Amino acid sequence: MSAGFAAAQHVMPVQPVKSQTVRYVVPTVTLVRDDGKVVSLPQEMNDGRPVLLNFIFTSCGSTCPLMSQVFAQFQRKLGPDARQVHLMSISIDPEEDTPGRLAEYARRFGAGPEWQHYTGTLDASLAAQRAFDIYRGDKMSHVPVTLMRAAPDRPWRRIDGLVTPDDLLREYRQLFASK
Amino acid sequence: MTRTFIASALLASTLFLTCSSSALAVESAASLGQRIYREGVLASGQPVQAEREQGMQIVGPAAACVNCHRRSGLGMKEGRTSIPPVAGSYLFHPRAGTVDDLDLPFVEGMRADRDPYTNETLERAIREGIGADGRRLSYLMPHYTLDDEQLTGLITYLKGLSPGAVPGVSSSMLHFATIITPDADPLERQGVLDVLEKFFLDKNHYVRAESPRLRSSRRMMFKVNRPWQLHVWELTGAAGTWEAQLRAHLAAEPVFAVISGVGGSNWAPVHRFCEAQSLPCLFPNVDAPVVAQNDFDNLYLSKGVLLEAQLIAHDLEEQRQKVPLQRVVQVFRSGDVGSEAAQGLSVALAHDDFTIVNRTLRANAGPRELAAAVHDTRATDVLVLWLRTADVAALGPVPAPLSMVFMSGRMAGLERSPLPAAWRGTARMAYPFDLPEQRRVRVDYPLGWFSIRRIPVVAQQAQTDTWLACGIVSDAINHMADTFVRDYLVERIEEMLEHRVITGYYPRLALAPGQRFASKGGYIVRFAEPSGHKVIALGDWITP
Numbered sequence: 228m229s230a231g232f233a234a235a236q237h238v239m240p241v242q243p244v245k246s247q248t249v250r251y252v253v254p255t256v257t258l259v260r261d262d263g264k265v266v267s268l269p270q271e272m273n274d275g276r277p278v279l280l281n282f283i284f285t286s287c288g289s290t291c292p293l294m295s296q297v298f299a300q301f302q303r304k305l306g307p308d309a310r311q312v313h314l315m316s317i318s319i320d321p322e323e324d325t326p327g328r329l330a331e332y333a334r335r336f337g338a339g340p341e342w343q344h345y346t347g348t349l350d351a352s353l354a355a356q357r358a359f360d361i362y363r364g365d366k367m368s369h370v371p372v373t374l375m376r377a378a379p380d381r382p383w384r385r386i387d388g389l390v391t392p393d394d395l396l397r398e399y400r401q402l403f404a405s406k
Numbered sequence: 407m408t409r410t411f412i413a414s415a416l417l418a419s420t421l422f423l424t425c426s427s428s429a430l431a432v433e434s435a436a437s438l439g440q441r442i443y444r445e446g447v448l449a450s451g452q453p454v455q456a457e458r459e460q461g462m463q464i465v466g467p468a469a470a471c472v473n474c475h476r477r478s479g480l481g482m483k484e485g486r487t488s489i490p491p492v493a494g495s496y497l498f499h500p501r502a503g504t505v506d507d508l509d510l511p512f513v514e515g516m517r518a519d520r521d522p523y524t525n526e527t528l529e530r531a532i533r534e535g536i537g538a539d540g541r542r543l544s545y546l547m548p549h550y551t552l553d554d555e556q557l558t559g560l561i562t563y564l565k566g567l568s569p570g571a572v573p574g575v576s577s578s579m580l581h582f583a584t585i586i587t588p589d590a591d592p593l594e595r596q597g598v599l600d601v602l603e604k605f606f607l608d609k610n611h612y613v614r615a616e617s618p619r620l621r622s623s624r625r626m627m628f629k630v631n632r633p634w635q636l637h638v639w640e641l642t643g644a645a646g647t648w649e650a651q652l653r654a655h656l657a658a659e660p661v662f663a664v665i666s667g668v669g670g671s672n673w674a675p676v677h678r679f680c681e682a683q684s685l686p687c688l689f690p691n692v693d694a695p696v697v698a699q700n701d702f703d704n705l706y707l708s709k710g711v712l713l714e715a716q717l718i719a720h721d722l723e724e725q726r727q728k729v730p731l732q733r734v735v736q737v738f739r740s741g742d743v744g745s746e747a748a749q750g751l752s753v754a755l756a757h758d759d760f761t762i763v764n765r766t767l768r769a770n771a772g773p774r775e776l777a778a779a780v781h782d783t784r785a786t787d788v789l790v791l792w793l794r795t796a797d798v799a800a801l802g803p804v805p806a807p808l809s810m811v812f813m814s815g816r817m818a819g820l821e822r823s824p825l826p827a828a829w830r831g832t833a834r835m836a837y838p839f840d841l842p843e844q845r846r847v848r849v850d851y852p853l854g855w856f857s858i859r860r861i862p863v864v865a866q867q868a869q870t871d872t873w874l875a876c877g878i879v880s881d882a883i884n885h886m887a888d889t890f891v892r893d894y895l896v897e898r899i900e901e902m903l904e905h906r907v908i909t910g911y912y913p914r915l916a917l918a919p920g921q922r923f924a925s926k927g928g929y930i931v932r933f934a935e936p937s938g939h940k941v942i943a944l945g946d947w948i949t950p
Binding site: 284286287288289290292293296297300320321322323325335348349363365366367368369370371389391392393 | 458459460462464468473474476482483484485486487489545546901904905914916918919920921926927946947949950
């Protein structure tokens with residue numbers, strides 16, 4: 228038993244990815260964008276473009292950089308189509324992640340103009356994390372989740388686990404086709 | 407006979423040369439490995455290159471092993487992912503039935519049931535992501551492009567990471583030091599030492615007998631039974647001599663870590679010493695800590711007056727939307743932390759088009775010079791007072807043409823500041839703590855603890871911070887079981903601190919890899935009444 232458990236913990240070459248459709252209510256919280264502008268979360272999400280969303284923090288060592296790299300790769304693979312989609316990354320460590328720190332983090336991943344990072348008060352970040360069911364008690368316990376939505380009145384596609392850029396692109400195209 | 411002597415001397419020197427050159431080779435290989443491991447940089451200065459699934463490239467610092475396996479090489483737990491230790495002894499240990507059978511200090515990600523790595527299989531793991539047992543490693547593990555020499559360097563470094571004997575740790579005692587600089591406030595020094603001594607006494611009160619070494623891995627929180635011993639390192643003389651004094655103290659009294667301490671206007675030599683010795687220096691009482699991007703060993707509860715400067719800058723930028731403000735006049739004494747705070751505020755306001763005027767008071771300047779520095783103001787001026795209680799108490803009337811006054815809460819005594827009544831209605835105080843009524847319950851714990859142990863409360867905030875530092879270190883040591891590795895202690899605190907419920911003066915404390923200041927924000931407050939200790943917040947908690 229312990230061998231099987233250990234195998235699942237350490238030797239899993241690819242994290243199992245689970246994808247499902249869920250309806251979430253976007254909380255009406257105020258966040259601060261990486262350019263310093265104070266924004267409303269629903270308004271940022273409801274500008275007409277399809278939305279891709281993840282939760283990261285800039286001091287994170289392993290999972291977040293990988294998730295951010297997947298977003299960066301996704302953006303590159305979309306090419307000129309990237310302009311039609313809005314990528315959003317919300318910090319789960321908002322007290323440390325100032326807009327300036329997030330902007331620097333975005334630069335490190337070559338984020339294009341369609342990809343914004345958000346911080347704000349701890350309560351606002353927690354409200355967003357709870358609304359999308361990604362809150363796991365503290366930032367070190369976070370899990371990789373990617374969410375996407377084709378339009379404001381549509382449900383969310385939730386992908387648990389670390390999705391590859393190609394799979395994300397496939398999921399995105401399916402979702403967009405069904406819009 | 408002479409010839410034999412010469413011959414044997416020659417032989418000896420050749421032998422010595424051979425030995426030392428191979429030792430040098432190991433050392434230089436390890437330092438090559440250390441740069442790859444910690445910085446993601448090759449000996450040539452070029453960034454390390456690696457690749458993950460689907461051709462995702464990672465380069466340089468992002469590819470450094472330290473990001474996941476940590477500086478200790480003992481791995482970590484992030485979410486549901488457990489990153490295994492890569493310190494040599496954990497990679498090369500022979501297969502065992504259970505983790506309990508391993509003669510290795512316990513860490514989360516350790517495994518017993520796999521074949522030991524060899525240099526060859528380890529090279530394969532690093533280059534191709536294949537484990538000792540021939541199976542693919544986790545998707546998180548990149549495949550590195552390293553040549554043979556670089557790999558040898560890295561593996562040599564990993565072998566050197568293996569936990570071994572640590573100074574300050576014996577089977578019967580854990581040694582800690584606390585550091586007091588000669589410019590520390592004498593009252594605060596006494597208050598802090600009282601708390602430390604009582605905490606150590608309490609800790610050892612429960613130790614009845616020597617306990618066997620802890621080796622179990624059953625994820626329990628252990629109460630490590632070693633008694634703790636405190637060494638008080640009191641520095642004397644000029645700051646230029648402190649580092650040498652500290653090295654002498656450490657040589658005479660090896661310690662595992664430095665806990666709390668009291669500084670005055672200059673903590674930098676102590677900070678540098680801890681960094682140079684890789685000695686964790688945990689939460690000293692200092693008004694102006696050292697902010698250095700890549701430092702590891704020095705942890706602080708907050709940035710102190712440097713945080714206050716950021717709070718004031720944040721508030722100034724907001725106030726400027728409502729009131730015309732042009733000049734920022736800062737008053738501080740030369741040689742005190744106010745000069746660093748003033749510098750911090752100037753930097754924070756660099757892009758805001760303020761005229762900054764710094765008025766430095768000589769260290770022994772009297773009330774007349776203080777009055778002169780404060781009173782020459784204009785209608786669109788902001789006065790910022792980086793002054794201690796004695797100066798604050800000596801302030802005369804509020805200067806007539808003036809828009810706004812800020813003051814340092816830490817330096818002026820927070821809500822107990824002797825600020826004259828005339829200033830109380832206007833002065834905006836930087837307050838890098840939770841508000842008194844909100845922190846009451848959290849501070850009642852240490853106050854009760856002091857009261858039961860008859861510790862006079864002479865410097866409440868510093869004593870509470872000291873009690874907090876002791877509690878944080880104690881919890882982390884308990885969670886470490888017997889894995890006494892200095893870097894690992896720092897890493898445990900980084901991970902655990904966020905879970906702390908009793909956080910004293912702070913609404914919450916949290917760290918993470920690379921974060922060195924546990925509380926990140928504060929308020930701007932003003933006195934509610936012409937006398938008394940009541941303050942009101944002039945806005946929300948700010949994290950600048």
